Amino acid sequence: KSSLLNALLNEDKAIVTPIAGTTRDLVEGWVRLKNIPLHLIDTAGIHQSDDIVERIGIDRSIQSIDSADLIILVLDASMLHDERDEQLLVLTQNKPRIIVYNKSDLAIKEYPLQISALNKDIQPLIQEIEAMFAKHLLATKQPLLHNERQIGLFRLAQNHMENAKQAIEAGYEVDIITIDLQQAYDALTGIVHGSQKASLIDEIFEKFCLGK
Template identity: 35%
Template structure:
């Protein structure tokens, strides 16, 4: 454990609540807390067993009671920060909390900076950088599946995978260094092809992690689902049906929705961002035209398009034009108004959009909505049913570092195949190792560490 000063901060959110927790961490955590905390028996925290909860009062300098509290006493190193920690649970009023913290600061603690508790956990070797970043992800997660991903990363699932790759690269480097050190032991063709195979395997493992970034990003940011179709097919009604509330304005007047309306929704723990767009048609109205252009832009960048058709009307040129646009996109065909008489021919739709899944729904009676919602989730997660158990790259910094590592390994393979000197090859591999180390924090600069923890809020 490194020797830092003792810090304190409120770890629960600002505002009024039943209780609030103030955390104190550092060598002098017990001694400082003892200065402001009194128990009935007079027993000090310094004399209390570790990992016990003690009842008592926080008092000010004049000996007046500030609050009735419970203090958790935890000895280093079995704490979040790896240091001595006390956690004071007091009543969750804004002024009470302020007073308790003020007394702790007077008693010798320093107010913690943003993320300083987690930073200490990292600096004291309790967690690595990827795990520290998982703490931010868990705190910021706004969907259930994203919480699971953060927890898996926090418990080391990503670290373990990175370490395995890193260790294999270290083995390869030592093989190569042996060749450099003992050139008299000739490098055989078998040796080289074996090394190349090992490097390719390491690269495959990295590629697998990089591929998981697509899902990781969707878990974190939510998938973008765009509802598209010509006017009056029931796009806004579908948004409302999915949200189970009247969010978008629905009328029988064509061109009602002129802007893009975005709403978030959780499907079985998966966050999706659903956009209702202006109906695509040729319009003379300037404002509607802008809305239509935006709709088209959103169709282009969607993770999934819900292409809505009105089942009670025959296909029009506008429908067919839109079908052309979404033909090669990830899209479902949604035949809305299934409660009305059918005028649409499925064969015609299949002719224009072969292979696309077709759902028959009614935004009025909600028929078929649940089946479609489930299918949306499956489609977005690409049929992956083990989301809760797996770990997905969800951080752009991690993705970039994996990319660097992969490039260095690929270069090492090319060099070996071209008979380049082993010392040059080993530099490539070392660069790959150091890129992986930037994810876990083994080779990262102070500046990056600073930037990561600055993103935390106070008390974390």
């Protein structure tokens, strides 16, 4: 799992060793796949343990499963399913998930979705994630800015709103304040142009005199 997180982030975020139980706490990072921003969480492996610290990490892993939008269940392609694998399959069966088999270079048989995280051969998994979003099998909980144009317009609107706030605090004339408010409005409508969401912006600005 940790090798996969590092491969997706393209950095050595998580410690990777051959020793089971190396990851004891949540390791997090952000990555953008095309227009899909992902908040990745590498969790401790879920299994029975007598180690108090490791058990805390396992409890946090289970909590992360409950709150996650997508589970990437990483199984070992170099061995058959064991009891722990079967438990994980049951634990995640009612969640949106992708079952991926790591160590494809050591696979004992052909699996539907195979990768080699250590060799950074993870494109099949990336394609599967993108396909789930494209088919609307997954949805983010927050609206997204999809491209550089929208991000630029949002920042422009943010700057104009800050200018308007400062002008109000300084006691400037309404006409001067209106200039920045109008430009902020124009930037925001540029983001949602052609969308029904434009009515939301009208609602936000209806209390201001924008000279529309």
